[in-house]
Amino acid sequence: MAKLFLHIGFAKTGTTSIQNDMVKNFDALLEQGILYPSDPRAPFMHKVQHLPLVAAIPNHTVHNLPPEKKATLDRAYNSLHSHLSKYSFNTLVLSSEFFGSPQLGVKELxxxxxxxxxxxxxxxxxxxxxxxxxxxxYQENIKNGRQEPLDMGAYVTSPVLKFGARLEPWREVFGDEKVIVRPFSPKNWPDGELFLDFLEVIGGSADGLALSKPRNEGLDYRVVDIFRRLNAKKPSQGISAFRAWWKPSYFPSTLAKQKMQLSYETVEEMRDYFLPDNERALRSTDISAGDFFPAVNKDQQELIAPSSPDQDLLLHIISKLADEKRNRKPRKIAKKVSQNGLLWKILKRGK
Structure with a gap:
């Protein structure tokens, strides 16, 4: 009997990077007997993931599909099985973080x-x-246009963060021994590589495979704050493009990048709050809740947002936009900013 590995995410754990590497190494993996269906035109496929297979579940709605994919959902599973018949394999891998939606219960699974x-x-x-x-x-929401400051206590009411509870229906339907839980932590991965860890789980070899660079890496906390202030002022299309055109290379090499972090006190509150659920999530592993979510240094300070935007950082980013020779729009934005200080005024007044 062939084996199916159903990769359900969860979100914010490098799912897209894994999917990209699976598609990128399609031929090499198939030589190992591992099939990752990846025809982007097929009804079961959306970009590099199998989101339509989630959207096709009866009485379950997914809003992240284009109209042409929604129109073929009734053929998603039939087209997949027809596709599988064309290949010889012993391991099938399907992946979408939407499989891990908290809205899916025992009946759907x-x-x-x-x-x-x-x-x-x-x-x-x-x-x-x-x-x-x-x-x-939170950072992803800011990229998508959110304008409110971080609500430090919002984690208490978030079902997304209670992994033990989210895994329970999967364990009930498929069995404890069939649900593999892995920590999203480089210290637990071979050579610190997420894809190598995933390959180890599915029984694959890295020989002859190419690894992609990490995607969606975190921004500096000051850049996140600049984006939020822009969002808060409901900017014009041109200012919105400022976020869309952001590149990691725009961040000055002379400035040490600092990712967002919570204070020691807040982290300790979260560790205590999630301890029972983390023990529940990790019960089928050899990893303790303390190792999964360790204590942080007592000197750790909050890095969420500066009291005002960093003017030197902002001017550096604007100059990078102005240097984009292949796109005239960023230069127009930079020119407008340099002439009347519009962007700086927006940021200065943003709440």
Whole structure:
């Protein structure tokens, strides 16, 4: 019986990077007997992931699909099985962080299981310590236009961060021994590489495979604050493009990058709050809740937002935009800023 590894995320754990590497190494993996279906035109595929397979679950709605994919959801599973018949393999891998949605319960998961009766199914879930997950989610929301400052207590009401509870229906349907839980932590990965860890789980070899550079790496906390201040002023299309055109190379090499972090006191509160649920999440592993979410240095200070935007940083970013010779729009923005200080005024007044 062929084995199916169903990679369910969770979100903020490098899922897109894994998917990109699976697609990038399609031929080399198939030589090992590992198939990652990756035809972007197929009804079961959206970009590099299998999101339509989640959207096709009865009475479950997913809003992240283009109209042309929504129109073919009734063929998602049939097209997948037809696609599989073209290949010889012993291991199938399907991946979408939307499989890990808290809205999916036992009934929906049993339906998924029934679609793959000819496979031995194993579920893979990566979990990330809650303080990092919390800040990463906030930063993603800022990139998408959020304008409110971080609510430090919002983690208490977030079901997304309770991994033990989220894993429970999967364990009920597929069995404890079939749900593989891995920490999103480089210290637990071979050579500190996430994809190598994933390959180890699915029984693959890295020989002859190419690894992609990490995607969606965290921004400096001051840059996050600049974006939020822009969002708060409901900027014009041109100012919105300022966020869209951001590149890591725009950050000055002379300035030490500092990712967002919570204070020692807040981290300790979160560790205590999530301890029972983390023990529940990790019960089928050899990793303790204390190792998964360790204590931080008592001197750790909060890095969420400066009291006012960093003017030198802002001017450096504007100059980088102005240097973009292949795109006239950033230069126009920079020219407008240099003439009347519009962007600086927006940032200065942003709350």
């Amino acid at each position: 049993q339906w998924i299981k029934d679609q793959f009766k000819d496979f031995e199914i194993c579920v893979i879930a990566y979990i990330r310590r809650q303080d990092q997950h919390f800040l990463s989610g």
